Amino acid sequence: MTVTSFNPRSGKAVTSVQETTAEQFSDILRAASTAAPALAATRPADRQRWLHAIADAFEARREELAELADRETALGSDRLTNEIARTSGQLRLYGDVAAEGSYLGVTLDEPTTDASGLVRVNRPIGPVAVFGASNFPFAFSVPGNDTAAAIAAGCPVVVKAHPAHVGLSMRQAEIVQAVLREQGAPEGAFGIVNGHQVGVDLVQASEIAAVAFTGSQDVGMRLWRLANERDVVIPVYAEMGTVNPVVVTGSAAKDITGVADGFVESFTLGHGQFCTKPGLLLAPAGSRAAEEVAGALRRAAPEPVMLTRAIAESVVAGIERLKDGGAHVVENLRPKTQGWTAPAAVLRADISALKRGSRLLEECFGAVVLVCEYRSDEELTDVLDELQGALAASIMTGPEDDDAHVGGLVSRLSRKVGRVACNQWPTGVGYTWAQQHGGPWPSTSVPSATSVGAYGLDRFVRPVAFQSAHDTWLPPEARSDNPWQLPRRINGRLVSSSGIAS
Template structure:
């Protein structure tokens, strides 16, 4: 068996990679398990050296990688060249987060006459399985956020190549493996495998202690179920995405044409294949929002080319399902001439159609959106309470004096991971305060994030050492603090 990637513009085969065999996977997992204690014992400074080496290697192959990615994804050289740089910067960022050390949460209770001496510290969980995304072949792929944060936290990674860009995934693996070897990293801390059944076997493998996933709800939930059926259940950090709502206030609707233009720019970005794509616009009654968005779409005239044939086919079927659920097409642009082209569409429906279980509350991956008008604040609040949880939501207001905005922000914050005001949600910065995750079913672990400094927390677990001789503690917990980490001693920061 093998995995073949294709050029979305022509349908031609770009790469063919043999599935990882059972024996090969067993060898990979043993190497990762053997490397885990050694990696956990290395200082963040050592890990930073290795991650920086991989980042430098990626950038040295930037043009080659971008060209290969374009053949497999049709996302364009400009976008992909920039994404290589982003992936390299992410590797360096997570390495620096590890150096700062807060993710270890070292906490010390010195012994007293009535209580023992306690040291609490987060420790690496062990080998992590990473499943990269189709829509970001670098930033969320085999060397993306999940891999970078797991390695920075001291965990070996076994990544599964995405079939949409399997050739690129393997090329990145080769580059990273060579860079790590030259930098002196232990063998087995990073490997890429291929094949659908290989991915299933990877999650079932007893050596694997956690899973990072970015992709569809169907894929994420399948892995979550496998992990929960294991003899030893492991956490699955699946970022799956849903419909990300946009709310326009009464004052914000005063410039509905500008909002519509920005909306089209956001939901067609990457051909509508961003997990943070806004899929539902809620505007006040009488704003003619649907017509404004339809006009903006016709003016923009996108010709989406999707990542895979199945994704392209799903766009048309998704539009049909939305119509069957009570929506009406306001504007539709037909598929283009490329092999995996897809239509773009704006639909509208009454808010009464947005009820639990409706297809209108599910994501249609692609340049397809729904626009609805609400009569008053009570109806809007009712609609927002019926929506699936999402990664992000946007509110467009009339400015600081908009009295409708605080209530909307409060409602949205209970159902999403990131609330954006007067800006669009597409694009996720890897920073210290970022939250890229939301309540179920947008993610399988609502308290975690797949992007940002807090991402390292997914791959460690707390251990408390009671009355343990200082020399027997792991380095990060010792009194001498050889790794120069922040810590709390008797409740006080030091």
């Protein structure tokens, strides 16, 4: 059997790839399992060098890769070229985080007359299964955040290629494997598989120690259940996305036209196929927010071409579900272009309909949003309490807002999301040390984890304490002579990699 990708602009086939055979699957898993101890024992500085080399290789091939990606995604050359640059930046960041070493959390309690000596260190968990996302064919796919973070943490990776861009996935895998080989990485540090059933088998394979996934809640929950039905249960770090809310204060609503323009620009970015797309706007009563957003949408006149036929069909179905839940269409722009197109739409509903379990609080993946007006601060806070967990939220304020009032709203929003953007839209996610890309259930399966930023490595290590162990029995990062020159905490005091205590 084959896996085939299609051009969203025409629906015509682009690339067909044979599904991974049982023999190939077994060989890939065996290689990853064999590579795990060697990869864990590799200096973080070496992993940094590998990831920087992969970044260089992708940048050197950006035109080739962007062209191939555009044929399978219709995301456009500019967007894809920028995404390659972003992905290269991510690879370098994760390499730098590995080399810096604080993610290992090395902690030493020296022995005393009353207590044994202890060394606590985070150790790599083993082979990680990574499921590529459809909407970011580079940044959340073969060489993306999950792959880069896992390798940086010392874990082999087996990627399940996304069928929507399988040709691109296989080409990216060739580049990654060639670079790792040139850099002297252990054989089996990276592998790739194709096929629906192969993806199921990958989650259930005894060699796999964790799963990283970005995509829909439906698929994420299936993977989570598969992992929890194993004889040995493993963690699933699923970033599933939900409805990301935007709160507009009374002061900000005085420029509701400006807010509406920014909102449209944000929710139509990538044709609404971002997991951080703002999907719910909460504005003061009398602001005519829905009409303003509808007007801004008409001015923008987007022509969404979706990544797959299924996604295009789900947009139409999602609008109908919102209507069934009590929403009314204010604007529904139907594209004039060909291919897997979908409408861009603005709906409104009475805020009283926003109750836990309502269809109005379900994500519609596409350029579709819901606008509601609140009649009092109490009504707004009651509704915020009803929202399900989300990745991000935005709050739009004005010069007349009281700091205490805004601070209270920010605090309330922070209980529901992993990131609160103040007077900014949530669609941009930077790959930085302080980034948090994950939120309360059901936006992610592990609310404490992040799939973007330096702390992404934490998903792929686990703490182990060694009690009264001879120095030569310890892994290199835990030895007293600190051969990898890592920061560590000794008897409660933080000591830098140069040996200076703080």
